[in-house]
Amino acid sequence: MRREIGEQGAAVAATLEEVRRQAGRARAAMSGRRRILFVARGSSDNAAIYGRYLVETQLGVPASLAAPSVATHYRARLDLSDTLVVSVSQSGRTEEIVEVQRWAAVHGAATVAISNDAESPLATEADVPLTTQAGTERAVPATKSYTSQLAALAGLAASLDGGESLWPLLDRAAAEVSRLEEGEAGVADAVDLLAGSDETLVTGRGLVFGTALEVALKLEETCLRPVRGLSYADLRHGPIAVVGPGLTAVVVAAQDGPMLGPIAELARDLAGRGAKVLAVGGDAVLAAAGACHVPGPDLPEPVAPLALVVPGQLIVESLARRLGLDPDSPRGLSKVTTTDPA
Amino acid sequence: MRREIGEQGAAVAATLEEVRRQAGRARAAMSGRRRILFVARGSSDNAAIYGRYLVETQLGVPASLAAPSVATHYRARLDLSDTLVVSVSQSGRTEEIVEVQRWAAVHGAATVAISNDAESPLATEADVPLTTQAGTERAVPATKSYTSQLAALAGLAASLDGGESLWPLLDRAAAEVSRLEEGEAGVADAVDLLAGSDETLVTGRGLVFGTALEVALKLEETCLRPVRGLSYADLRHGPIAVVGPGLTAVVVAAQDGPMLGPIAELARDLAGRGAKVLAVGGDAVLAAAGACHVPGPDLPEPVAPLALVVPGQLIVESLARRLGLDPDSPRGLSKVTTTDPA
Numbered sequence: 001m002r003r004e005i006g007e008q009g010a011a012v013a014a015t016l017e018e019v020r021r022q023a024g025r026a027r028a029a030m031s032g033r034r035r036i037l038f039v040a041r042g043s044s045d046n047a048a049i050y051g052r053y054l055v056e057t058q059l060g061v062p063a064s065l066a067a068p069s070v071a072t073h074y075r076a077r078l079d080l081s082d083t084l085v086v087s088v089s090q091s092g093r094t095e096e097i098v099e100v101q102r103w104a105a106v107h108g109a110a111t112v113a114i115s116n117d118a119e120s121p122l123a124t125e126a127d128v129p130l131t132t133q134a135g136t137e138r139a140v141p142a143t144k145s146y147t148s149q150l151a152a153l154a155g156l157a158a159s160l161d162g163g164e165s166l167w168p169l170l171d172r173a174a175a176e177v178s179r180l181e182e183g184e185a186g187v188a189d190a191v192d193l194l195a196g197s198d199e200t201l202v203t204g205r206g207l208v209f210g211t212a213l214e215v216a217l218k219l220e221e222t223c224l225r226p227v228r229g230l231s232y233a234d235l236r237h238g239p240i241a242v243v244g245p246g247l248t249a250v251v252v253a254a255q256d257g258p259m260l261g262p263i264a265e266l267a268r269d270l271a272g273r274g275a276k277v278l279a280v281g282g283d284a285v286l287a288a289a290g291a292c293h294v295p296g297p298d299l300p301e302p303v304a305p306l307a308l309v310v311p312g313q314l315i316v317e318s319l320a321r322r323l324g325l326d327p328d329s330p331r332g333l334s335k336v337t338t339t340d341p342a
Numbered sequence: 343m344r345r346e347i348g349e350q351g352a353a354v355a356a357t358l359e360e361v362r363r364q365a366g367r368a369r370a371a372m373s374g375r376r377r378i379l380f381v382a383r384g385s386s387d388n389a390a391i392y393g394r395y396l397v398e399t400q401l402g403v404p405a406s407l408a409a410p411s412v413a414t415h416y417r418a419r420l421d422l423s424d425t426l427v428v429s430v431s432q433s434g435r436t437e438e439i440v441e442v443q444r445w446a447a448v449h450g451a452a453t454v455a456i457s458n459d460a461e462s463p464l465a466t467e468a469d470v471p472l473t474t475q476a477g478t479e480r481a482v483p484a485t486k487s488y489t490s491q492l493a494a495l496a497g498l499a500a501s502l503d504g505g506e507s508l509w510p511l512l513d514r515a516a517a518e519v520s521r522l523e524e525g526e527a528g529v530a531d532a533v534d535l536l537a538g539s540d541e542t543l544v545t546g547r548g549l550v551f552g553t554a555l556e557v558a559l560k561l562e563e564t565c566l567r568p569v570r571g572l573s574y575a576d577l578r579h580g581p582i583a584v585v586g587p588g589l590t591a592v593v594v595a596a597q598d599g600p601m602l603g604p605i606a607e608l609a610r611d612l613a614g615r616g617a618k619v620l621a622v623g624g625d626a627v628l629a630a631a632g633a634c635h636v637p638g639p640d641l642p643e644p645v646a647p648l649a650l651v652v653p654g655q656l657i658v659e660s661l662a663r664r665l666g667l668d669p670d671s672p673r674g675l676s677k678v679t680t681t682d683p684a
Contacts, residue, residue, distance in 0.1 A: 064406030
């Protein structure tokens with residue numbers, strides 16, 4: 001896992017280049033369509049959440065996430081002739097996702113498949129296969145395949161009408177991934193904090209909400225502890241009532257954007273309730289609100305997620321070792337995931 | 343809370359009647375539009391998740407849930423001229439939801455507001471206000487306002503093209519709510535199980551996924567314990583690795599439908615990993631898979647959620663008392679919720 005964290009800058013750069021070569025095909029697939037529907041599970045779903053916010057906020061195209069069972073179990077007949085369906089699966093072989101993509105095509109959608117295997121059924125059956133350039137990922141927890149998915153999603157957005165201005169930001173993002181994968185600042189303190197914590201939640205909002213969910217999922221899968229990922233808003237809307245001493249709250253944020261002020265205020269509120277706050281990314285104000293701070297990328301919010309997850313991965317990998325666990329092969333997980341056992 | 347649980351059958355029946363009177367207006371608002379976008383937070387969001395599955399599976403209309411910050415913080419310009427926006431808020435005064443509805447109208451959407459107050463800004467500003475007939479709800483945890491929202495959502499679906507066959511099922515659902523609100527079977531055993539549990543999760547899938555999230559939220563808010571609500575699929579996709587003894591898994595299901603087989607298998611799997619399984623609803627097979635079973639409604643899956651939450655509410659109310667807490671007024675919650683503090 002540690003080595004693959006270090007391969008992400010190169011994987012992101014190569015993926016952006018590959019997607020850019022396919023930009024014309026992606027643009028053609030979207031032509032005449034009004035909305036984008038993402039299909040994914042697990043880490044890929046966390047990537048797709050970023051894709052949804054990016055497409056709605058930067059392109060002004062309505063986007064949403066599919067409920068796969070609507071296709072696979074209820075076999076609903078939806079008119080998707082106005083829709084571009086974007087399926088995301090590292091292996092390209094997760095049966096449920098392949099089935100939803102087939103269903104979408106039958107119901108009129110144009111299809112884009114983001115996978116790490118150009119020979120997979122998901123890729124070969126799609127109108128536009130976008131192949132992430134992560135290479136073989138040996139560790140079970142997704143790292144470089146996840147950041148490559150983010151790169152492919154952002155590259156796809158940059159390929160569509162209104163997204164062109166994202167390209168130069170994405171070149172910067174690849175460089176920031178490379179820089180942060182060597183980052184040690186704050187990681188040891190963060191691991192101390194988390195190792196001594198009874199209960200952990202991770203929160204974020206808007207464009208970085210998917211990052212918060214991904215850090216939560218990685219913490220849980222790799223460190224074998226229950227960890228909750230919650231949006232800022234859902235946390236404020238009720239569960240904040242149960243926050244108190246014993247809880248460590250990981251708060252992730254970009255360095256700018258409309259969410260930064262509110263999330264720093266949330267961090268202060270959580271600290272005021274006795275929680276230990278670990279701030280990842282953000283600015284000096286957020287850093288000051290936390291008991292511990294791990295710096296994030298120097299990137300504007302729309303592309304920050306590509307690199308903001310990297311400090312989170314470093315924390316997870318290091319925490320797993322501290323706890324005497326094997327971060328490369330956590331108990332009970334396999335690489336090609338299955339929703340319904342055969 | 344206990345008294346309000348007992349007022350739900352009447353509230354659901356009155357709400358269905360009210361929505362049926364507005365069916366023509368709802369149908370007119372949908373005319374020429376191709377999709378439905380739900381806007382909600384908290385318990386109302388759990389209701390909206392049911393609305394989304396119902397609309398997609400029963401009407402074949404693409405539906406999704408809005409990310410409110412796309413409107414309130416990013417001020418995205420989306421073309422919603424093909425969209426019916428359905429906002430759900432008990433008070434009709436949650437500022438974020440009112441703001442998203444205004445944004446949607448500016449961007450071309452027709453608007454339906456489901457609230458419990460016909461004088462609220464959400465109701466008065468909507469093209470079609472649908473007023474739930476829950477009356478004043480005094481306990482902070484939503485019970486009758488939540489089931490009335492489900493009734494309004496289902497009544498709305500029944501009012502639209504292809505939904506007519508839902509009406510007779512909904513009349514049966516109101517009767518089942520009344521029957522179950524007196525139910526005691528299994529509740530004391532369920533409370534014993536939960537009171538002795540270190541960690542709790544609630545899971546469900548498809549049409550009853552929202553029910554699982556609502557039971558999780560109520561357990562957490564009312565009993566002041568962290569409780570996770572997870573979809574069947576997301577649980578299978580990773581976090582199941584951390585399931586073991588010490589965990590109580592509440593598994594909710596309708597008595598029929600394509601999810602029943604897989605969810606019963608999941609219950610057996612969870613029990614095999616050492617978790618204590620509390621089955622709510624389902625059939626005899628699911629009941630046998632659990633250490634404890636609380637019966638659900640005698641209703642087909644599309645309308646089961648209206649009544650399936652009732653046993654969950656009874657468990658929550660009784661558990662709070664067992665833990666020496668006040669179910670009517672949990673610490674740290676207020677009735678009109680605010681996402682961003684002023």
